[in-house]
Amino acid sequence: MPVGEHYFQTKEQLDYLENWLEKRFEKVYIEQGTINDIAELEALYDDLNDYLSANTNYPGWIKGIYPIRETAEKAIEEGSLYVLRKENVIVGSIVLNHEPEEAYDNVKWGIDTSYNEILVLRTLVVHPRFMKQGIAKQLMDFAKELAVSANIKTIRLDVSVDNTPAIKLYEQSGYTYVETVDLGLPYDHLKWFRLYELVL
Template identity: 55%
Template sequence: MEFIIEAGKLSDIDEIERLYNEMNDALEAGINYPGFKKGIYPVRENAVEGVEEGYLYVIRCDGRIAGSVILSHKPEEAYIAVAWNIECSYDKIIVIHTLAVHPDFVRKGIGHSLMNFAEQHARKQGMKAIRLDVYEKNYPAIRLYERCGYEYVETVDLGYADYGLPWYKLYEKVL
């Protein structure tokens, strides 16, 4: 399979929203490792904001959006009190948010390709590190991040306990 990764456009929003909805339907029907909830997260507004701010990227396969990721400089509030491996301001750090893969493309290397892209993108921009959070029971994603060289830093509460998601693991890759 050949993939193309590029910045998302406003014309992609409807297809990204379908990706989110179909992914959430598939997760609900199976094992919902990331704890995503249809209508709550991720939703169209996340994609619109990511595109408008220039942080959302899509991966295309055969003309379809197979996945997407948001690469911003915006940490979750809980990140601030954490003892990270490298200290620097968030203008030199990429934070990975909303890594999503369409159910038709699961286990085809989409997540790994997006993670590799995030690292290449961060290095080109002179970033010092990449950070992310992952629900503590999202075992497939944790395996992916660890295989990509991310180091576990700490487990924190991001404020989603009401949704049954009390603890998130924080990972970092120093570049």
């Protein structure tokens, strides 16, 4: 090939190379959330709830009710909220704590142990602009890696029976269905929840 000539010559080839380079070198990382993230998380929650209201609201969340600013504040205060940043912008978040819903106590789980050795996964969110890019899967993988590193024995979660995309994600991530329960929420559309567990 003569000096100065390139393998990528057509516009399509150059566009492909540019797109590949952007994905190869973009900064994507997960870290613990801080009080400096609260305003950005609140905006993410609001944007997501607006999107859900305008489309199919699979989780049944309600803007101004859940998730809200206080959701992020409480989780950050207890050190259980993690954010996924893409080019320094929060595009997803997850909460991992040791606090089960009361209904969890009435279920036979795959393993019987103290909640000090159990992570409860909740408030998994992805900004609408970054959906279908594997963000939720990255957060799920992170939860598992964090649990393993902390010698956690199992991860548990609940999901609305209507939230079929999340159910699919959890099952593809290896979580096992346990039981369907009423969490006692004061909303008719949020009565039944499927419980899942990933024994480590």
